[in-house]
Amino acid sequence: MAEDIYAHITPVIIVKNGAAHVRRTIGALKPFRQVVVYDNGSTDDTLSLLSEYPNVKVVQGSFMGFGPTKNAAASHAETDWILSLDIDEQVNQKLLDALADWPLEEESKVGEVLRNNYFCGKHIRTNGWGKDWLCRLYNRRQHRFTDSQVHEKVKLDGRSQVVRLKGGLEHEAVTDVGQLLVKTQYYSELYANSERARLYAFPVVVFKAAFRFFRSYFLQLGILSGSRGMMIAVGEATGVFFRYSKVYQRKKFTQKSDKNT
Incomplete structure (x- = not known):
């Protein structure tokens, strides 16, 4: 069978x-x-x-x-x-x-x-x-x-x-901490170019990143996994920050630059 x-x-x-x-x-x-x-x-x-x-x-x-x-x-x-x-x-x-x-x-x-x-x-x-x-x-x-x-x-x-x-x-x-940076770049770029990309005010972007760290490290008990838990929490917060920062930059900075040309 x-x-x-x-x-x-x-x-x-x-x-x-x-x-x-x-x-x-x-x-x-x-x-x-x-x-x-x-x-x-x-x-x-x-x-x-x-x-x-x-x-x-x-x-x-x-x-x-x-x-x-x-x-x-x-x-x-x-x-x-x-x-x-x-x-x-x-x-x-x-x-x-x-x-x-x-x-x-x-x-x-x-x-x-x-x-x-x-x-x-x-x-x-x-x-x-x-x-x-x-x-x-x-x-x-x-x-x-x-x-x-x-x-x-x-x-x-x-x-x-x-x-x-x-x-x-x-x-x-x-398998290597450097992969966190590579994944942050890769997935944030995909998100910023996708149909799901959403623009937030920049203070909201900062808050979302900070909350992702708090949720991962404290609410989801990353603190119990020692240094690995901290690295994961920082990596996830960094991913959130750059995901929405890229959208913000392209919607705000790029549009302003286009208007000035």
């Missing part, structure tokens, strides 16, 4: 420069007949490493925002059942075992998976990183990701039945 399941579910991953995670993530997907990896411009060893896995189908294309790109990647799968993963997420054995009982004939069902988040090698349950349940298993005949540039999710409707799966994903969220 399990072998049949692995032939009818396709893990789909979008990636750019994910060489550091390929062996760990793809290696855990050996039971599946096909794994689709949608590469959007890797310049590291990602592609050469992927070539070592016979069940991996590499598709190369442009990045159109997370939601649209994940939908484009899923269109290349040979099955309708999609297990959506990030390159830094590894399925654990309990999740693989749980998939063996998945009802393939019930297309309205959606599998919700627990993501265990790690910061520099330590599993973090504070800062809002615990109980991170995400809908990742779905049938593309019934469901798809939203078209959001960031914070995409599987779009549910009145027919959807969400089922929590045993096991989960081991997520190497941050």
